[in-house]
Amino acid sequence: GSGYVEYEVSLPERLSAADVAEIALVFEASSCYGGARQTEPEKYPSDVTISVNGAEIDTIRIPDCPADARGVLSYIHGEPGIYGYLHNVKVDPSLLLNDKADTLTVRYEVKADAEAKGGFALYGARMGRYPTGPHLLIRRK
Numbered sequence: 001g002s003g004y005v006e007y008e009v010s011l012p013e014r015l016s017a018a019d020v021a022e023i024a025l026v027f028e029a030s031s032c033y034g035g036a037r038q039t040e041p042e043k044y045p046s047d048v049t050i051s052v053n054g055a056e057i058d059t060i061r062i063p064d065c066p067a068d069a070r071g072v073l074s075y076i077h078g079e080p081g082i083y084g085y086l087h088n089v090k091v092d093p094s095l096l097l098n099d100k101a102d103t104l105t106v107r108y109e110v111k112a113d114a115e116a117k118g119g120f121a122l123y124g125a126r127m128g129r130y131p132t133g134p135h136l137l138i139r140r141k
Contacts, residue, residue, distance in 0.1 A: 002117050004109035009136050011102055020093040021141045025050060025057075025106060027134035030084035032119030033065040038081075046118035050089055051107045052096055058089050061116060074127045083129035084121060088137075104136065 031046035043064040050057045062085060069075075071083030096104060110120050124133040 001119055002110045002112045002114065003120070004107050005120070005122060006105055006107045007134065009104045009106060011097075011104060012138070013102075015097060015138070017093040017097040019140055020097060020138060022137075022139040023091040023093050023096065024137040025052075025089045025091060025134070026087070026132065026137055027108075028084040028086050028123040028128045028130045028132065029062055029108070030065045030082070030121045030123075030128075031062050031116075032121040038068055044118040045116040046110055046120055047114040047116045048120055049107075049109045049111055049114075051109070052091060052104050054105070055095055057091055057095075060087060060089070062118070062120070065118065065121065070129050073125075073129065073131060074123075077126050079127065082121070082127070084123050086130050106134075106136070 031044050033044040046062045047059055048062055049059045066083055067081045071081035074082045108120060108122060110117055122134060125131050
């Protein structure tokens with residue numbers, strides 16, 4: 001269904017938009033149908049809106065909630081092969097950074113009025129397909 005998860009991310013000291021070439025949110029996510037069905041032709045998509053400090057950045061369609069041998073990290077840790085898709089969402093530094101900000105609040109949300117409300121699962125470094133948790137990638141100039 002619908003709902004959200006939020007993270008508060010601390011920024012490096014004295015970081016300004018003028019110093020940053022690129023910001024990206026990197027994360028593995030799937031929809032969340034429930035159970036551990038093997039990957040099937042029938043899909044359960046979900047529209048996830050990503051916002052930072054209250055500003056909507058993007059809405060992405062996550063195609064399904066797959067489970068098969070590619071979810072090896074989940075399998076190793078007692079879950080039956082569930083995994084997600086790796087996303088890299090670019091964020092304009094000038095939208096987020098100012099001299100007053102020392103943290104960013106990142107929200108992943110399936111809105112109540114979303115076209116596809118297949119839930120949302122966000123994977124950490126020990127679950128899913130990719131050995132990485134959700135993180136903020138900042139490339140300086």
